[in-house]
Amino acid sequence: MERIFQTIRNIYKIEDLRKRIFYTIGIILIYRLGSYIVLPGIDATKLDALHQQSQDGLLGLLNMFSGGAFSNASIFALGIMPYISASIVIQLLGMAIPYFQKLQKEGESGRKKLNQITRYLTIIVTAMQAPAYIANVISQLPPEAITPFDSTMLSPSLFFWVSSVIILVSGTMFVMWLGERITDKGLGNGISLIIMIGIIARLPFALFGEFVSRMEQKGGGLVFFVLEIAILIGVILITILLVQGTRRIPVQYAKRIVGNKQYGGVRQYIPLKVNAAGVMPIIFAQAIMFLPLTVAGFTRSESLSGFAAAFTDINGFWYNFVFALMIIIFTYFYTAITVNHNQMAEDMKKNGGFIPGVKPGKRTADFIDTVMSRITLPGSMFLAFVAILPALVSLLGVNTQFSQFYGGTSLLILVGVVLDTLQQVESHLLMRHYDGLMKTGRIKGRSSISM
Numbered sequence: 001m002e003r004i005f006q007t008i009r010n011i012y013k014i015e016d017l018r019k020r021i022f023y024t025i026g027i028i029l030i031y032r033l034g035s036y037i038v039l040p041g042i043d044a045t046k047l048d049a050l051h052q053q054s055q056d057g058l059l060g061l062l063n064m065f066s067g068g069a070f071s072n073a074s075i076f077a078l079g080i081m082p083y084i085s086a087s088i089v090i091q092l093l094g095m096a097i098p099y100f101q102k103l104q105k106e107g108e109s110g111r112k113k114l115n116q117i118t119r120y121l122t123i124i125v126t127a128m129q130a131p132a133y134i135a136n137v138i139s140q141l142p143p144e145a146i147t148p149f150d151s152t153m154l155s156p157s158l159f160f161w162v163s164s165v166i167i168l169v170s171g172t173m174f175v176m177w178l179g180e181r182i183t184d185k186g187l188g189n190g191i192s193l194i195i196m197i198g199i200i201a202r203l204p205f206a207l208f209g210e211f212v213s214r215m216e217q218k219g220g221g222l223v224f225f226v227l228e229i230a231i232l233i234g235v236i237l238i239t240i241l242l243v244q245g246t247r248r249i250p251v252q253y254a255k256r257i258v259g260n261k262q263y264g265g266v267r268q269y270i271p272l273k274v275n276a277a278g279v280m281p282i283i284f285a286q287a288i289m290f291l292p293l294t295v296a297g298f299t300r301s302e303s304l305s306g307f308a309a310a311f312t313d314i315n316g317f318w319y320n321f322v323f324a325l326m327i328i329i330f331t332y333f334y335t336a337i338t339v340n341h342n343q344m345a346e347d348m349k350k351n352g353g354f355i356p357g358v359k360p361g362k363r364t365a366d367f368i369d370t371v372m373s374r375i376t377l378p379g380s381m382f383l384a385f386v387a388i389l390p391a392l393v394s395l396l397g398v399n400t401q402f403s404q405f406y407g408g409t410s411l412l413i414l415v416g417v418v419l420d421t422l423q424q425v426e427s428h429l430l431m432r433h434y435d436g437l438m439k440t441g442r443i444k445g446r447s448s449i450s451m
Contacts, residue, residue, distance in 0.1 A: 010429055017187075017428040024186035027178050028197050034076045034174070035069035035198075039167060041160050042073050042137070046145035053140055055401070058314050062290060064404060067198030073137050075171040078129055080194055083176045084287040086121035090114060091337070122176060123169055130168040134161060188421035192279070196417040199410045202401070210402035228398065232405065239386060239415045245274035247375045249368065251353045268353075272372055274379035276339050279416035281330035281380070282387050289323055315391045315400075324384035331380035332373075341368040386412060 012018055038044040054063040054071040063070040066079035094100040094114075103110035138146065138156060146156050175194060182190030214225040248269040289311065311319055345365035354360045358367045390403040390410075404410045 007429075010432075011425065014428055014432055017425065020185065020187045024182050024188070024193070027182050027186060027190075028193070031076070031175060031178055031194055031197065032067065032201065034171070035067050035074050035201075036072055037075050038073050039075060039077075039137075039164050041146055041156075041164075042141070043145040044072075046141060047071065047073055049140040049142075050137060053136075058290070060401065061286075061314055061404065064202045064401075064410065065195060065198055065286075067201040069198075070133075075167050076175055077133060078126055078168055078172050079198065080172070080175050080179065080191055081287055081290060082125040082129060082172050083118070083122045083179075083191065084283055085125050085290075086118050088284050088287060089121060090118050091333075095333075119173070119176070122172065126169045126172045127165065130165040131161070133168065134164050187424055188417065192283075192413065192417045193421065195283070196413055199414060203405060206399065206401035206405060210399040213399050228402075235386075235389070236411065236415065239411055240419070245379070246271040247274065247371065248272070249355060249371060251348060252356050270344065270368075272339070272368070272375060274375050275331070275383060276372070276376070276379075277331045277334035278420075279412045280334050281327050282383065282412050284330045284334070285323055285326035285387075288326060289319070315394050320388040320391050324388050327384040327387050328380040331383060332376060335372065335376050339372055341365045341372060344368055383412070 011021070038047075050073060051071045054060055059070070062079075062081070065081060066074075066077060068074075069076040069079060090100065094104050100114070103114050106113075146160065176191070179190030179194050182188065182193055184190075186193075210228065211225055214220050214222070214228075248271050251268050251270055311322070313319055342365045345361060345368060348354065348364060349360045355364055355367060358364050390405075394400055394403040
């Protein structure tokens with residue numbers, strides 16, 4: 001306990017870190033406040049049907065990502081997911097279209113252009129989703145809950161539709177801007193942090209709901225509830241191992257003699273992560289899995305049939321099968337973007353390093369690529385297993401909302417983002433010659449891949 005208080009004092013002593021933390025908290029408070037601001041013209045006291053609709057299923061998952069803004073008919077109802085969808089499209093275009101490939105290689109200037117294109121695409125995606133969301137809200141609410149009615153028609157006025165679409169698009173762009181401000185001036189990755197905050201906001205309600213259900217006559221009692229919590233802690237620890245697991249490749253540096261002194265001749269290691277892509281594959285896959293819901297117009301899952309019904313049932317076989325397959329594919333895709341084996345081999349060659357038994361240059365690049373592919377396969381499969389774990393747990397009678405925290409997107413985002421944020425805090429502490437957050441070893445986030 002004394003070490004914890006000393007670490008907090010050390011954090012407070014570092015002015016830059018202190019400002020970043022308070023800035024991040026301030027931005028998060030603005031985001032959480034906005035999630036309770038209801039769209040103009042909608043009676044906030046008559047949202048019971050919308051709340052009931054977003055209790056479970058894919059709509060419940062979407063509501064969790066938005067921190068409850070979806071069920072509140074908030075100005076932030078669509079959350080940050082349109083931006084994630086736009087980012088996926090831009091990154092896929094970077095693999096197929098030479099213009100985007102050129103921008104990816106132009107460094108900072110290319111990155112700024114890609115970000116600008118992503119923003120424009122986000123507006124288009126949000127503008128497509130907003131009418132579907134408004135139509136769903138109108139279908140769920142009683143007529144008297146929406147005030148701007150045309151005097152001659154029993155339906156919302158054109159002004160209500162246009163203004164609501166504009167507000168929802170502006171809300172998503174504002175949330176995206178908040179995330180960028182956190183990344184630039186705050187602590188951690190802003191977009192991931194905003195998603196995480198939305199998930200954490202739903203945890204107390206899910207935990208309380210599960211506790212109440214277990215205290216019922218046939219719920220199993222307090223023993224079952226404690227057992228569930230113990231299993232949840234075990235899953236969290238396994239997920240942390242997944243995020244932090246590495247495979248080390250030994251690198252021998254040749255001896256160099258400068259004057260009368262001898263340098264080099266030491267063995268170092270390249271840490272290749274089992275899950276180098278972090279939580280991005282599961283975020284990308286989840287964003288795509290929301291597409292059938294968007295096409296269906298955010299309607300109730302029970303009223304759908306065929307393809308749409310199969311891919312809006314988060315506990316169904318086909319939904320989880322496709323979800324797991326997409327996670328594996330995106331893990332390889334994002335790892336290929338993140339880990340440049342050719343650059344790693346070139347850097348080693350320039351510094352007089354080599355992998356024992358492997359020739360420098362192309363052979364080394366191929367060796368690193370082979371090792372990376374082999375360790376990515378089990379990592380991606382385990383990532384997919386954790387992602388579909390909520391569906392398996394729900395079969396055992398766990399409350400749908402609470403089961404989402406047993407794995408899936410929720411848990412992986414929570415673990416990944418928390419570790420990344422703590423890693424940044426620890427970097428500030430170590431840079432100022434303070435002790436790190438952990439007594440043994442350093443915290444390794446998903447971005448801790450380096451030569």
